[in-house]
Amino acid sequence: MLYVIFYHLIVSVYWREDTLEAQAKKFCSECGEAINPKAEICPKCGVRVAPAPANNSKSRDTAGLLALFLGGLGAHKFYLGNTKMGIIYILFCWTFIPAIIGFFEAIQFFRMPHDVFHARYG
Numbered sequence: 540m541l542y543v544i545f546y547h548l549i550v551s552v553y554w555r556e557d558t559l560e561a562q563a564k565k566f567c568s569e570c571g572e573a574i575n576p577k578a579e580i581c582p583k584c585g586v587r588v589a590p591a592p593a594n595n596s597k598s599r600d601t602a603g604l605l606a607l608f609l610g611g612l613g614a615h616k617f618y619l620g621n622t623k624m625g626i627i628y629i630l631f632c633w634t635f636i637p638a639i640i641g642f643f644e645a646i647q648f649f650r651m652p653h654d655v656f657h658a659r660y661g
């Protein structure tokens with residue numbers, strides 16, 4: 540118990556000193572506690588959380604730019620590995636509806652925190 544409190548003190552001091560790190564912090568999916576983005580196990584409830592994104596993972600900004608400029612052809616869907624949706628986008632590209640959807644998806648990507656993006660798309 541004391542160890543947990545001690546750990547929290549160290550972590551909270553560390554975050555106050557590094558604001559950039561604080562912006563990138565993630566939250567435990569089990570108890571909602573703010574935890575170190577590199578932590579594998581939540582210090583509060585002990586539940587394993589999603590691992591930190593790998594270096595070779597997909598880029599949120601690339602997906603956003605593809606959705607913005609080539610969204611009508613479903614380029615971002617192919618990029619994120621959703622081939623079925625990509626083909627549907629191409630089939631309906633002449634209606635310009637996929638382009639409109641792609642525009643809003645681009646906004647969604649750019650508003651999405653990086654860790655949320657990586658948790659969803661890898």
Ligand SMILES: [Zn+2]
Binds near residue numbers: 567571581584586
């Ligand atoms: Zn937790």
